[in-house]
Amino acid sequence: GAGVSQSPSNKVTEKGKDVELRCDPISGHTALYWYRQSLGQGLEFLIYFQGNSAPDKSGLPSDRFSAERTGGSVSTLTIQRTQQEDSAVYLCASSLGGLGANEQFFGPGTRLTVL
Amino acid sequence: KQEVTQIPAALSVPEGENLVLNCSFTDSAIYNLQWFRQDPGKGLTSLLLIQSSQREQTSGRLNASLDKSSGRSTLYIAASQPGDSATYLCAVIPNDYKLSFGAGTTVTVRA
Numbered sequence: 267g268a269g270v271s272q273s274p275s276n277k278v279t280e281k282g283k284d285v286e287l288r289c290d291p292i293s294g295h296t297a298l299y300w301y302r303q304s305l306g307q308g309l310e311f312l313i314y315f316q317g318n319s320a321p322d323k324s325g326l327p328s329d330r331f332s333a334e335r336t337g338g339s340v341s342t343l344t345i346q347r348t349q350q351e352d353s354a355v356y357l358c359a360s361s362l363g364g365l366g367a368n369e370q371f372f373g374p375g376t377r378l379t380v381l
Numbered sequence: 382k383q384e385v386t387q388i389p390a391a392l393s394v395p396e397g398e399n400l401v402l403n404c405s406f407t408d409s410a411i412y413n414l415q416w417f418r419q420d421p422g423k424g425l426t427s428l429l430l431i432q433s434s435q436r437e438q439t440s441g442r443l444n445a446s447l448d449k450s451s452g453r454s455t456l457y458i459a460a461s462q463p464g465d466s467a468t469y470l471c472a473v474i475p476n477d478y479k480l481s482f483g484a485g486t487t488v489t490v491r492a
Contacts, residue, residue, distance in 0.1 A: 299480075357424055368478075372426075
């Protein structure tokens, strides 16, 4: 079956612009996660959605970052007024359930470059 | 805060040699541990998930062990091939869902 898909694969933007990154989880997976991979920081957790519960936004680095998940499926990560330090690979993952017992499956990522 | 360390940072071996990748973590109160592979410019491919009640997990040429009490996991890759060249990441999962990743071990298998 289809895995986690993300779009765009690459995004180059100018400092100060807003960007939207999209994630399509594996069908039937109720949990969805966003992570960021940057050279200086490694891989870090950003946000988590589980079913209809309120998302865990504890990993978002600033209020310029927001995410939503519509209909319990597709998710969009929005970065407003982008800064150069936002340049990174943004990875989305999904799992059957939200507890640690469930294996997380990752998408190919979106490489964001802020000029 | 959970700290995950992977040693070595890089490894180069001739084809056919067995690979041993180490992962250590500071907080033993983990739920699971997951090993991933990442090819350059690509996302993460899940290799093995070890639940906290297990001591090891095997898939083909891959074997991963887990010792929660000492905060260690080891990934063994038998009879390495050039196609095994990649970065290998371990991630520990506490009693929720937020993976804490190590920095990875970059493996090069020379033909």
